[in-house]
Ligand code: SF4
């Protein structure tokens with residue numbers, strides 16, 4: 001098996017929201033986008049990080065005492081990591097008895113990851129499920145992703161790729177034959193707005209969507225619904241009209257904004273730019289979903 005390895009920050013078994021059936025969702029670390037509402041801040045950076053889970057900290061001070069770089073400190077009754085001083089030596093992780101200091105991201109070989117995935121084959125078979133590679137953006141670890149997909153196919157496991165669509169076409173070409181389903185994010189068709197909210201243009205994302213569709217890919221479109229960003233009828237009508245021209249779309253999912261990422265930003269000592277946003281009301285989600293139903297799409301909301 002290939003010796004290439006990848007950085008994974010979470011492996012979620014028995015997942016039921018990332019494609020058909022019961023699935024294992026593997027979260028890749030690293031993303032080229034910086035969506036201001038992102039609820040997985042631990043996915044954004046490619047490299048390993050450490051974080052402090054506040055409620056587990058018993059303030060024993062062992063991390064401060066054992067840090068060789070003077071990078072741990074108490075500020076306002078909180079144990080902080082001074083990121084400019086931290087050299088990621090992980091000493092504080094090993095001395096923290098209450099597991100409040102954690103490593104985010106771990107290197108897996110293809111073999112290690114596939115071994116974990118294979119454990120749940122009976123569940124995949126019974127439920128017509130499989131594995132979903134998510135993130136972050138899995139395409140930024142393309143060689144690792146490709147090898148994992150190939151191994152899954154060798155083992156007759158259904159594969160899905162949860163992608164922002166932001167990557168070179170050559171990356172998509174490599175994985176197309178080993179990917180049974182694309183969970184493809186569309187945020188807005190307004191390129192100016194897209195750039196401002198995510199840091200990148202949507203041009204390449206839309207081009208790739210057209211191209212995978214021409215290659216007969218099966219596609220589930222995922223639209224994150226973000227208050228004051230893309231929650232108008234006009235936004236959704238534009239997207240629905242665009243998607244009508246794309247073949248292979250089996251489902252459109254409208255994903256309501258939520259605040260579940262809030263604590264994670266705190267643990268990582270990062271600012272959460274969507275802190276004051278509230279989820280969109282159910283009635284409004286229903287109204288927006290009608291736009292897609294009217295255009296004959298299968299729709300799922302959550
Ligand atoms: S070692 Fe762990 S529990 Fe002790 S102060 Fe540091 S983070 Fe808190």
Ligand code: SF4
Pocket residue numbers: 050066067068069070071072081082085086087088089090091092093
């Ligand atoms: S990882 Fe090492 S350098 Fe960074 S805070 Fe912990 S002990 Fe200090």
